[in-house]
Amino acid sequence: MTERRLSGVGATPLSGVGTAVWYAPDAELGSPPDPETIDADVERERFETARDVAREEIRAERERTAARLGEAEAEVFDAHVQFLDDPQITEGVEAAIDDGLPAEHAVDRTFEQFIERFEGMEGQMAERADDLRDVRDRLVRALGGGERADLGSLPEGSVVLAERLTPSDTAQLDPERVAGFATVTGGRTSHAAIFARSLALPAIVGVGAALRNVADGADVVVDGRDGALLVDPDEETRRETAGAETVEVRDGTVETADGTPIEIAANVGTEADLASAAERGADGIGLFRTEFLFLDRESPPGEDEQYETYREALETFPDGRVVVRTLDIGGDKPVAYLGLPDEENPFLGERGVRRSLGPDTDLFETQLRALLRAADEDAGGQLSVMLPLVATIDEVRQARETMESVAADLESEGVSYALPEFGVMIETPATAFLADALVENVDFFSIGTNDLVQYVMAAERGNDRVAALGDYRQPAVLRAIHTTVAAAQGTDVWVGMCGEMASDPEVTELLVGLGLDELSMSAVAVPQVKRAVSETTVTGARELAARALAACTKREVDCLLTETTQ
């Protein structure tokens, strides 16, 4: 069979090989029953109930997306609630019911009018059509119109092919199992493309009608760099792609070619992530996000429940280190029992350690008790506690005092515990500037590049309009990293990095040169970065870092990095 090449728009610069699986959302509704058999009052009530169900689902989806992908991605679902409650929708559906349609057909007919209208428009408005489909499908499902096809449990190595993927569809895809996706419609700024980037998933959008001719079960290569889908790829193409992406898993510490060990750890956000981190050869956990313990429930998790979860993480990495970030939550998260404030700009508001030392101090103490108890056990790795969104030395001192008083309580109760390593995330410019004073107060730093970039460059993530600004290759960001690492040099404080930058093998050499001791990333990136470290020499890396720090523009940094990777 000869290789066929279909062009589209690459959503991520990643490639994947796999088997095509067509995703056809829900079956068409049948023809509506005889209007005589319809009781309009009953149908109106069914519609109301379905709206309540859909509203709850959207809220839950929003929470999950915020925890998994981030706030910018989650905001999409705010608009979904507004569409659900839109007077034109509700009035349209009610009128259709009065015409003798059952609720599901009334919903379908009303939404279709708007979907068609938006589809004929340009840019952002055309994408609203995807949002409307998402809301419509949810309502029709809530009315008993079919189960949702489960995108979360596809066979490993699937490449999902679809007309389009709604935000909810894309949020379900598991990058551990899915090799990529390709859609008929969509552009670089469509929700599907944005979510693909957050998930680090190879993806091609806007392939056009030609995609429909690709058979279910066909062998395909998603070439995100060139924006192409290759069907029945030649052996050579397949090998090249597989070689580029499938890197051998290495267990054990990796060293640079000239013998400096670099710790390669994984970021985890759920218990399920622990196993995949271990499978991919991570040395430990560099960022254990604890938010998942607190979301999707009616009351906060108790001390014992948390203790068990932290123990499990430590037992998964008996020879490694597990860095647990204390609760990092703010007004952008819908956690009813916390009574989070409604803030104009939650990212600059009361969140992270600010809440832990303020209104959530009880939760913070409970979390510390669980952590100190977990740190004590013999079987398992070393536990480290990390504070999010620190901006002042006082916060660090106050948090340490809280930890010490928790330790004193445990002592007097006769409960066994140990004091874990204690560190801060470097994600505000304030902590980068204060790094030389912070070294006196902590055991480690971990640079959270996603937020650091956002706050240093004043450019939000996921906003395409400022994408070039919100980039970790910006000289100002490199200098903030350098300031932090330099402050720790010659002290016992180790410096790690968690965040997207750590997972990019194209900057691994630069990070080694800047002096990072540890890099933590999503598990998928671990094999690639381990390989990149082993191919680097510290001598060469330092030269590269010196030149990058001398650069004044992102363009110069980009050029330097391209030179070295070619």
Added chain:
Amino acid sequence: MPERVVTVVPEDGLHARPASNFVETASEYDIEIQVGHVDGDLVNAASMLAITGLGVTSGEDVRLVAEGAEAEAALDELERILSTPEGEG
């Protein structure tokens, strides 16, 4: 009927977050509020669909019309949303 013409400042125009804020605010008032292009038809300001359909971009003028008890207060608040660059609201 109280009305005014406002220039839309947010970079996204009447989309994304500014649109969400606008619709949410308009829904809070129990009066009829309409919005549209200066020389075009007016639509319900509390409808995300209608607002999205207008396709208003940054820098364009829109006409706001309200009728009822709190018309002026509602228009003040909506004008503020349309005149505030995103992120500074």
